[in-house]
Amino acid sequence: MGESRDAGSDADPPDSVVDAVFDAVAATVPEIRAALPGRRVESGTENASGESVMAGDLYADELLGEAITAVSGVGSFVSEERETAVDAGGAVGDGGDAYAVAIDPLDGSSNLRSNNAMGTVVGIYDAPLPATGRDLVAAGYVLYGPITTMVVADESSVREEVVESDDDGTGVTRTIVDADLTLPAEPTVYGFGGRVPDWPDQFTDYAREVESELKLRYGGAMVGDVNQVLTYGGVFAYPALVDAPDGKLRLQFEANPIAYIVDRAGGAASDGDRDILDVEPGGIHDRVPLYVGNEALIERLEATLAG
Structure with missing residues (x-):
């Protein structure tokens, strides 16, 4: 093995x-x-x-x-x-x-x-x-x-x-x-957290595009969902929500480590505007939106959210 x-x-x-x-x-x-x-x-x-x-x-x-x-x-x-x-x-x-x-x-x-x-x-x-x-x-x-x-x-x-x-x-x-895990070049899966009615309009637009291209894989545990992306290529997101603009995931314990792993595997990670790894924390339990996956998919996400 x-x-x-x-x-x-x-x-x-x-x-x-x-x-x-x-x-x-x-x-x-x-x-x-x-x-x-x-x-x-x-x-x-x-x-x-x-x-x-x-x-x-x-x-x-x-x-x-x-x-x-x-x-x-x-x-x-x-x-x-x-x-x-x-x-x-x-x-x-x-x-x-x-x-x-x-x-x-x-x-x-x-x-x-x-x-x-x-x-x-x-x-x-x-x-x-x-x-x-x-x-x-x-x-x-x-x-x-x-x-x-x-x-x-x-x-x-x-x-x-x-x-x-x-x-x-x-x-x-x-x-x-x-021994050298890398993100597949051709993305296959996506998984997005949060209630769909709570998604901002721009993220909803992005999701509609992605769901026409990739297969849904979402299990409600970030580790499992990110592991799907690392295995098959694609994008995972727990976005900023209308009633939770700072997102759900914690920067120190969840977003930073996962962003580091995906980055080292050849992918990209964002808070919707910038690289997660560049986000300055205010406290240990700060929350942040998280979007990780193939670089092209993250670039499209940032462009859609900015538009």
């Missing part, structure tokens, strides 16, 4: 801290997945963005927080489920010796109840948070689908791995299935 690589092996990428963070994420994945069947209910609490939190969100956040903050070289940690950053030791940015890590522990957790795809999103920044996407040194996501995969992007490439528990249950094996 591909090159096999045990978590924690000697096959390190250029940045050992980045490698260690994704080792920690991969090692946590089987436990998160195994715990989901019993955590398909709401926790009775809200996160920092005012959204109802599933029990699975809190469990994944706890496990990932413990694993990532234990990595030497991680100076701070922040999650969609936490109001503020956790100080993990070490100075971040400005000549410091540590990175900041931002995660969405269980993207698409509303899909738990219907047993559809979900994921985990990770961004590793060389700057205190909040930061721009230009401060990312690596990003990735885990997709809990029929199989568990992890996509990791750094300055050199984007790779896709299958993550599996070892037969004896003492660790995980990561098998590289694509």
